[in-house]
Amino acid sequence: MGIAKDTAHPEGQGQYTSLAEIREVCLQCRKCKLRQGCRQVVFGRGNPEARLMFVGEGPGEQEDIQGLPFVGKAGQLLDKIIEAAGFSLEEVYIGNIVKCRPPGNRVPTLEEARTCMPWLMKQIQLIRPKIMVCLGSTAVQGILDPSLRITKIRGRWAERNGILIMPTYHPAALLRDESKKRPVWEDFKQIRKMYLALAERECTAGNPIV
Numbered sequence: 001m002g003i004a005k006d007t008a009h010p011e012g013q014g015q016y017t018s019l020a021e022i023r024e025v026c027l028q029c030r031k032c033k034l035r036q037g038c039r040q041v042v043f044g045r046g047n048p049e050a051r052l053m054f055v056g057e058g059p060g061e062q063e064d065i066q067g068l069p070f071v072g073k074a075g076q077l078l079d080k081i082i083e084a085a086g087f088s089l090e091e092v093y094i095g096n097i098v099k100c101r102p103p104g105n106r107v108p109t110l111e112e113a114r115t116c117m118p119w120l121m122k123q124i125q126l127i128r129p130k131i132m133v134c135l136g137s138t139a140v141q142g143i144l145d146p147s148l149r150i151t152k153i154r155g156r157w158a159e160r161n162g163i164l165i166m167p168t169y170h171p172a173a174l175l176r177d178e179s180k181k182r183p184v185w186e187d188f189k190q191i192r193k194m195y196l197a198l199a200e201r202e203c204t205a206g207n208p209i210v
């Protein structure tokens with residue numbers, strides 16, 4: 001897996017030009033068995049022009065009911081952390097490696113993740129975030145490398161196709177283990193600093209002083 005350049009329309013209609021268009025086709029997806037066992041496809045939420053994007057694992061029960069990612073307990077915690085770090089929920093985008101809830105919230109198989117990844121790739125290609133945050137192992141393995149362990153690489157910047165990537169713990173892990181809160185907060189401080197530095201750099205480049 002890893003970030004690929006592919007916005008090709010699966011039905012041979014050229015390239016997708018908007019997230020809404022991808023969403024419409026994605027909602028009809030039946031490419032793997034997960035769709036048979038869930039209520040609906042959970043595409044994503046947030047700003048289609050976000051400079052900061054979060055990627056989780058896959059929908060849980062609440063997400064499956066509401067049709068939106070990260071709206072259960074872990075999602076509420078994620079929203080809180082995002083806001084505490086100085087971002088508004090309106091400026092970010094949140095998605096998942098798989099768009100359909102795995103039965104009993106099990107971890108998606110490598111095959112399921114591989115089958116679903118093209119949707120996420122198309123989302124990333126259109127949103128073109130500057131920074132992407134991988135929440136937990138499944139996101140790290142899908143976006144960066146299937147052999148990576150979150151415990152080993154969290155807090156360290158990576159880069160793919162011009163996008164800066166920060167791996168951190170999944171918010172559900174923080175609900176199970178309070179000791180992970182501090183490192184996640186450190187990661188979010190790095191994310192905020194980089195976000196502001198990139199914005200400032202663009203500002204200066206776009207408006208030369210002399």
Ligand code: URA
Pocket residue numbers: 056057058059060063068069070071072074075096172
């Ligand atoms: N966990 C995830 O990884 N994604 C969601 O959307 C909800 C919980």
